[in-house]
Amino acid sequence: MARIDGRLPDELRPVRIIPNFLEHAEGSALIEAGKTRVLCAASVEESQPPHLKGTEQGWITAEYAMLPRSTHTRSPRESTRGRIGGRTHEIQRLIGRSLRTTVDLRALGPRTLFVDCDVIQADGGTRTAAITGSYVAVALALRRLVTTGTLRTAPLRTAVAAVSVGIVRGEPLLDLCYAEDSRADVDFNVVMTNEDQFVEVQGTAEGPPFSRAAMDGLLDLAQSGIRQLFITQRDVLRGAEAAG
Numbered sequence: 001m002a003r004i005d006g007r008l009p010d011e012l013r014p015v016r017i018i019p020n021f022l023e024h025a026e027g028s029a030l031i032e033a034g035k036t037r038v039l040c041a042a043s044v045e046e047s048q049p050p051h052l053k054g055t056e057q058g059w060i061t062a063e064y065a066m067l068p069r070s071t072h073t074r075s076p077r078e079s080t081r082g083r084i085g086g087r088t089h090e091i092q093r094l095i096g097r098s099l100r101t102t103v104d105l106r107a108l109g110p111r112t113l114f115v116d117c118d119v120i121q122a123d124g125g126t127r128t129a130a131i132t133g134s135y136v137a138v139a140l141a142l143r144r145l146v147t148t149g150t151l152r153t154a155p156l157r158t159a160v161a162a163v164s165v166g167i168v169r170g171e172p173l174l175d176l177c178y179a180e181d182s183r184a185d186v187d188f189n190v191v192m193t194n195e196d197q198f199v200e201v202q203g204t205a206e207g208p209p210f211s212r213a214a215m216d217g218l219l220d221l222a223q224s225g226i227r228q229l230f231i232t233q234r235d236v237l238r239g240a241e242a243a244g
Contacts, residue, residue: 003173003180004177004179004180005034005177007175009171009172009173009174010174010221010224010225011174011175012033012163012174012175012225012228012229013033013034013036013125013175013177014032014033014034015031015032015033015132015228015229015232016031016032017029017030017031017032017132017133017136017232017233017236018030018031018032019136019140019236019237019239019240020140020240021039022039022041025041025042025043025137025141026042026043026044026140026141026144026145027041027042027136027137027138027139027140027141027142027143027144028040028041028042028137028140029133029134029136029137029140029236030120030133031129031130031132031133031136033125033128033129033132033175034123034124034125034175034177035121035123035177036119036121036122036123036124036125036126036129036177037119037120037121037129038117038118038119038120038126038129038130038133039116039117039118039120039133040115040116040117040130040133040134040136040137041115041116041137042113042114042115042134042137042138042140042141043113043114043115043116043141044111044112044113044114044141044144044145045111045112045114046110046111047110047111047112048110048111048112049061049112052110055110056106056109056110057105057106057108057110058103058105058106058108058109058110058111058112058113059100059105059108059112059113060096060099060100060103060105060108060112060113060115060138061092061096061112061113061114061115062092062093062095062096062099062114062115062116062117062130062134063092063114063115063116063117064088064091064092064095064117064118064119064127064130065077065078065088065116065117065118065119066118066119066122066126067118067119067120070119070120070121070122071122091126091127091130094127094131094189094191094200094202095115095117095127095130095131095134096115097199097200098131098134098160098162098191098199098200099113099115099131099134099135099138099160101157101158101160101193101199102135102138102139102156102157102158102159102160102193103138103142103155103156103157104155104156104157105155107151107153107155108142108151108155109151113138113141115134115137115138117130117133117134122178123177123178124164124176124177124178124179124180124181125163125164125175125176125177125181127162127189128162128163128164128189128190128191129162131160131161131162131191132160132161132162132163132229132233135159135160135161135233136233136236136237139154139156139159139233139237140237140240142154142155142156143241158193158194158195158197159193159194159230159233159234160191160192160193160194160199161191161192161194161226161229161230161233162189162190162191162192162226162229163175163189163190163222163225163226163229164176164181164187164188164189164190164222165188165190165218165219165221165222165225166180166181166184166185166186166187166188166218167184167185167186167210167214167218168180168183168184168185169183169185170185172214172217172218172221173221174221174222174224174225175225184206185205185206185207185208185210186203186204186205186206186207186210186214186218187203187204187206188201188202188203188204188215188218188219188222189201189202189203190202190218190219190222190223190226192222192223192226194230196223201219203215203218
């Protein structure tokens with residue numbers, strides 16, 4: 001099957017991560033995955049959530065939003081509706097869980113990293129791009145804490161990245177754009193660490209159910225794409241360090 005953008009079935013969309021995109025955030029990155037663009041900013045606050053009061057443990061939490069014209073038609077801001085939708089809650093929790101696997105929260109100390117993910121343009125894979133870009137923002141924020149003397153070393157334990165995979169017209173595909181995702185028979189979002197450990201697997205049959213063999217094939221496909229994303233993250237962080 002010819003893909004809409006000419007990619008091979010196991011090929012990622014072109015990925016670019018621009019570090020330190022924002023001046024004021026302790027860590028930030030703009031990630032572009034094909035036409036999808038997500039701005040990720042990590043802010044450090046010397047406070048803890050209520051469930052950690054009285055401990056020395058830190059925390060990482062995330063907020064996610066889509067700008068009104070990130071899609072073909074304008075969607076009102078959720079803040080004007082007076083409530084956050086279920087999809088947004090789900091994605092925020094996913095991003096937060098994913099990022100907490102990367103950091104030794106006790107070594108972080110009694111502070112919180114707030115990670116804001118704003119979708120500037122959406123063409124599928126916004127939650128996976130947000131996770132991949134947010135890791136870079138968090139790593140840069142921790143590096144800033146070391147530079148300022150707040151921490152002796154950055155308490156990073158691992159990297160994390162994510163990608164979508166799916167079955168479209170019977171063919172497994174990596175990194176679905178919106179046109180593919182909207183007609184996929186099976187749709188997965190996969191989050192992994194760079195030790196090839198799974199953080200989360202979200203899989204759904206939109207049509208007929210899928211087999212164990214099909215699922216294993218999709219997970220292998222996701223793993224190959226995520227390994228490429230780890231290389232991109234590493235190169236971006238090295239480049240940012242060299243640039244000072």
